[in-house]
Amino acid sequence: MSVWDAIVGQKPVVEQLKAIAGGDPKAIAQSWLICGPPGSGRSNVAKAFAAALESPDHGLNDEPTKATRDILAxxxxxVTVLSTNKVTIGIDEVRDLIGISEQMPGTAPWRIIIIEDVDRMLERTTNVLLKEIEEPAEHTIWMLCAPSAQDVLPTIRSRTRIVNLAVPSNKAVAEFLMRNVNPTLPDKERFTEHVAARAARLAEGHIGVARLYATNERVMTDRDELVVGVLNLTRASDAVLLAGNLIDNAKGQAEADVERQAARAEADFRRLNGLGEKDRIPPNLRGAYNQIAKKDELKRQATRRSRDVLDRALNSVASVYRDVAVVQNNAEDAVGLINLENRAAIAELSIRLTRDGAVRRLDEIATARRRLAGNGNPTLLFEALFCALIP
Incomplete structure (x- = not known):
């Protein structure tokens, strides 16, 4: 499988980057801005492009080279990748990258720096990066990733070659799940084509969320319960109960995810150090082992993951009123419904709400998203939102 086979629904971009990677190295732009909505795979495109530039086969062979495997891993x-779970990318992190960018590559033709979510940089941090983007070191390529070119300062935007990704189609996402995700699972955990198609539809083009829905029954069930709860809102008490359930589910999902990640990290540590599952950690390795099991850090990770779950919940709630608007405007045949399983309840709600009422509720959801991003109290935020959604 070539490095490009994992890129979903981006055929024109893939063909463009393939041609560039296999062309004259002197003609390759050294500063790139890869743009696409959340879940479109912009960081995956950056890594695939990096692999195509660094690998002797330009990432085309079905059997990946060591360079390709190392880059993807x-x-x-x-190849240096800066990703962050923080609200902003710090100026010290960028200065460290600039230091790395000025070093000659050790084994490959290029030194490549990938910055995910470059839109999280404050203006003063971006200004530190600007000179390097404008005049990169001779053997360095910068790849910046952002939701859109408008999310990046014009000074950066004007000095990069922009690649715009599309929202992958439901069909492309479902095919990716069946082809690339299903074969990696144990037999008892594999999903059907129906599950893949439903996961792709509910994810609205977000590849990571589609993978999560297809492989995690609890996450899918929590979403179903949330949508039904929104459609059945009639009293303030319903709103309070629904908010409480959502917060509890988000916390449970986040804690389970962090525990799985910690367990994988521990298993990798034991494997790399030749230790069995129940072997005691030798004194000389205890310090390194404790670094992967820090309770405070795991707690912070759970809090961040919980916010991610709540943000995803806002997308699910918004999809209800998007579907209501589709029905109200007789556009179902043209664009389809996201929540097909709830069509009868959505049709009923579309009669109870005016068109302005549906739009106003989408505005309320956007306001809640801004408050969540601003570190607002999740319980109060969702109680207020669900009260505002009551017909």
């Missing part, structure tokens, strides 16, 4: 010495 995040272990290649000449």
């Amino acid at each position: 995040g272990t290649h010495p000449d």
Whole structure:
């Protein structure tokens, strides 16, 4: 499988980048801005492009080279990826990247720096990066990722070659799940084509969320319960109960996710150090082992993951009123419904609400998203939102 086979629904971009990677190295732009909505795979495109530039086969062979495997695994010495769970990317992080960018590559033709979510940079941090983007070191390529070119300062935007990604179609996402995700699962955990198609539809083009829905029954069930709860809102008490359930579910999902991640990290640590599952950790390894099991850090990770779950919940709630608007405007045949399983309840709600009422509720959801991003109290935020959604 070539490095490009994991890129979903971006055929024109893939063909463009393939041609560039296999062309004259002297003609390759050294500063790139890869734009696409959340879940469109912009960081995956950046890594695939990096692999195509660094690998002798330009990422085309079905059997990936060592360079390609290392880049996709995040272990290649000449490819650096900056990703962050924080609200902003710090100026010190960027200065460290600039120091790395000025070093000659050790084993590959290029030193490549990938910055995910460059839109999280404050203006003063961006200004530190600007000179390097404008005049990169001779053997360095910068790849910046953002939701859209408008999310990046004009000074950066004007100095990069922009690649715009599309929202992958439901069909493309479902095919990706069946082809690339299903075969990696144990037999008892594999999903059907129906589950893949439903996961793709509910994810609205977000590849990571589609994968989550297809492989995690609890996450899908929590979403179903949330949509039904929104459609059945009639009293303030309903809103309070629904908000409480959502917060509890988000916390449970986040804690389970962090526990799985911690367990994988521990298993990897034991494997790399030749230890069995129940072997005691030797004294000389205890310090390194404790670093992967820090309770405070795990708690912070759970809090961040909980916010991610709540943000995803806002997308699910918004999809209800998007579907209501589709029905009200007789556009179902043209664009379809996201929540097909709830069509009868959505049709009923579309009669009870005016068109302005549906739009106003989408505005309320957008306001809640801004408050959540501003670190607002989740319980109060969702109680207020659900009260505002009552017909």
